[in-house]
Amino acid sequence: MPPTVLTSYAVPPQPPEPAGGSADLPAVRVRSARDLVAAVPHLLGYRPHESLVVVCVTDESVLGLVARVGLDDLAREVVEPPAGRERAVDRLVAAARRVGTTEIVAVVHTARDPRRIRRTVDPALAALELAGDVEPWIVTPEGYRGIDCSDPSCCPPRGRPLAELEHRAVNAALVLAGRAVAPSAEEAYRIVPASEARRSRAARAAARADRARAAVDAAAGALGGRSSGAAGSPPSSPSPMPARTPSSMPSSTRTDAARRASSGYDLWCDLVRHAARELRTAPPGGTDLPPARLGRLAVALAEVPVRDAVLLSTIPGADEVARRTARGAADLPGEAHARTPGDAGPGDAGPGDAGPGDEAFDVEAATARAIARIVDPRVAVRPDPGAVAAARVVLEQVVAHVPRRWHAAPLTLLGLLAWWQGDGGLAAHRLAAARAVDPAYRLAALFGGVLSAAVPPGWVRTREVARGADGGGRGLDAADPSVG
Known part of the structure; x- marks a missing residue:
């Protein structure tokens, strides 16, 4: 099975609705690469483990893409390069290019020996240079640091305290914007059963x-x-x-x-x-x-x-x-x-x-x-937030209330809606749950091919062709991502 590249595309803000309609939430300004490193769990909705997370800033200085790939997937491809099919890092590069990436903050989250991780991530970082300027970081249980930083006053060998990431202003702004952080993807995507x-x-x-x-x-x-x-x-x-x-x-x-x-x-x-x-x-x-x-x-x-x-x-x-x-x-x-x-x-x-x-x-x-x-x-059009929110509530409540044998259809529909909204992580999780209920479910199998190829919804490719027509980027403004 090819490795999963979970891509989440940033939906540009909709124009304000006339006659007092609701506008998008104010943008959260990100003033440094450290801010983007701190924001990763909020952008994903959970704390990543043993992952390479790629945060792409576009030529408009807005967030265009957040993508995650497992370190084990990358390691397998280093040991045994895939024959006749695209590598995970190739899909990452293609996804980054679609949104007009100029700057990439690549964050390795791992509890393993950082020295051994380099053999896995260095080829991926080199490939990402084809899409934009890459600034690599590593986050471990002991601390965080720039992977290539050799100044011990800036990045001590064991890293700077994680508390510095937790208490940055961007975190508070993202919390106020409704971006909670779960301890894991499973917890973030869990549909709580009804009584x-x-x-x-x-x-x-x-x-x-x-x-x-x-x-x-x-x-x-x-x-x-x-x-x-x-x-x-x-x-x-x-x-x-x-x-x-x-x-x-x-x-x-x-x-x-x-x-x-x-x-x-x-x-x-x-x-x-x-x-x-x-x-x-x-x-x-x-x-x-x-x-x-x-x-x-x-x-x-x-x-x-x-x-x-x-x-x-x-x-x-x-x-x-x-x-x-x-x-x-x-x-x-x-x-x-x-x-x-x-x-x-x-x-x-x-x-x-x-x-x-x-x-x-x-x-x-x-x-x-x-x-x-x-x-x-x-x-292509972007999904209407209100219509999709109501549809998701109904489908999630169906899953929360009925016996598991009826879950394949609503879970597949939830996955499709998540993909259309640009949330590849949630889409992949819902699809996997649907196929666990019914491995032969045809719509889930068809959709699985779309996700495996990291194909984005149409509005992402519309921006690829006519970038800048919509402006903005899902409430996150990377004002100066290159500042340390």
């Missing part, structure tokens, strides 16, 4: 919804001449109706399946609106959604059309294609789809898309246009 009583209610609701789904699938399988699989667990390589096509299904069965998927997507939209209200009014961490509805949503997400519609619903302008995707090819006869603003889903109809009553609406073409807004640098 036993809430989990029990959600599990009972999921079981009821699954029995109803199984009854419909069994009837469709009998009428269509094929088996639709066993009840009681989500499909391992999910397809909402794997053995049936609309033309081979009786019209009543198509209608039942379409209504079920449409109902699942409506449930998602209701819970997202609920979460958005809670995020505006509830204290941090105080968002509680109805357990029974979360249980029903978990079963709905096992249906590919519902899962795909949920992903589409987070993309600006893709609400109509999301709804049609949830219904699948089996349209609900006679059903009106016009919406009022109060009934709208998480997204809005995009320009140039056919309206709800347009029979010529091309679902595949509209889906391609929507996905392009995530992956294609020519048309």
